[in-house]
Amino acid sequence: DVKVTQSSRYLVKRTGEKVFLECVQDMDHENMFWYRQDPGLGLRLIYFSYDVKMKEKGDIPEGYSVSREKKERFSLILESASTNQTSMYLCASSLQPDEQFFGPGTRLTVL
Amino acid sequence: QKEVEQNSGPLSVPEGAIVSLNCTYSDRGSQSFFWYRQYSGKSPELIMFIYSNGDKEDGRFRAQLNKASQYVSLLIRDSQPSDSATYLCAVPTASGGSYIPTFGRGTSLIVHP
Numbered sequence: 001d002v003k004v005t006q007s008s009r010y011l012v013k014r015t016g017e018k019v020f021l022e023c024v025q026d027m028d029h030e031n032m033f034w035y036r037q038d039p040g041l042g043l044r045l046i047y048f049s050y051d052v053k054m055k056e057k058g059d060i061p062e063g064y065s066v067s068r069e070k071k072e073r074f075s076l077i078l079e080s081a082s083t084n085q086t087s088m089y090l091c092a093s094s095l096q097p098d099e100q101f102f103g104p105g106t107r108l109t110v111l
Numbered sequence: 112q113k114e115v116e117q118n119s120g121p122l123s124v125p126e127g128a129i130v131s132l133n134c135t136y137s138d139r140g141s142q143s144f145f146w147y148r149q150y151s152g153k154s155p156e157l158i159m160f161i162y163s164n165g166d167k168e169d170g171r172f173r174a175q176l177n178k179a180s181q182y183v184s185l186l187i188r189d190s191q192p193s194d195s196a197t198y199l200c201a202v203p204t205a206s207g208g209s210y211i212p213t214f215g216r217g218t219s220l221i222v223h224p
Contacts, residue, residue, distance in 0.1 A: 033211075040216065041216065042199070042214050042215060042216035042217060043155070043199065043201075043214040044214075045211065045212075045213075048211060058211075059213075090154055090155075094210075099157055099160070100145070100157060100212065101157075102154035102155050102156070103154060104153070104154055105153075105154050
C-alpha cells in the first residue's frame with residue numbers, strides 16, 4: 001500500500017513564526033502536492049512538484065514556499081505564519097494520472 | 112480557470128436508497144473526472160477516475176459522464192450508513208506529466224439506518 005505521511009497531525013504556532021510542514025511518501029512517486037482545506041472553500045492547491053527540485057505554483061501560493069530536495073519528501077514552508085493560514089493542510093502524491101494518495105493531514109492553528 | 116460545482120447538501124437518505132451525487136463543470140473541453148470520498152476528520156480517498164464519455168462501475172458505485180450537458184454523476188446503490196461522508200468531484204488539468212485536479216466543494220451525504 002502507498003503510504004503518505006505528514007510530520008504532525010496537530011500544530012499550534014504563533015503569528016510571525018516560521019513553520020515547516022513535512023510530507024514523505026514511500027512509493028517513489030514523481031508528483032507531490034500541497035493543499036489546504038477550509039470549511040466552505042473546499043480543497044485548494046498551494047504548490048505542486050513533478051520532480052526533484054521542481055515546483056509549480058498552484059491557486060493560492062501567496063505566503064507559502066516549498067522545498068523538494070529528495071524525491072520522497074516535499075516540504076511546505078510558511079515564512080511568517082499569519083492567523084489566516086489556520087487551516088487543514090493535506091499532502092498528496094501520485095505516479096499515474098488517475099490516482100492521488102493523500103496523507104492524514106496537519107491541522108495548523110496560528111494564534 | 113476551471114470551475115467545478117457541487118450541491119453542498121447535506122443529502123439525507125435511508126439505508127438501502129440509491130443516491131445520485133452531481134457535479135457540473137465549466138470547461139467544455141474537460142474529458143475526465145475524479146470522485147473522492149472524505150470521512151469527517153479524515154483525508155480524501157479516491158473512489159473513481161473516469162475518462163471520456165460513458166459510464167464506469169465499481170461495486171456499488173457507478174460514475175456517469177455527460178459531456179453534452181457538462182455534468183458528471185456518482186451513483187451509489189444500496190447505500191449504507193458507512194457511506195456517510197463528503198463526496199468531492201475534481202477536474203484534472205494535465206501539467207508536468209500529472210493531472211492537477213480542481214476540486215468542487217463537496218456534497219455531504221448522510222445515510223441513516
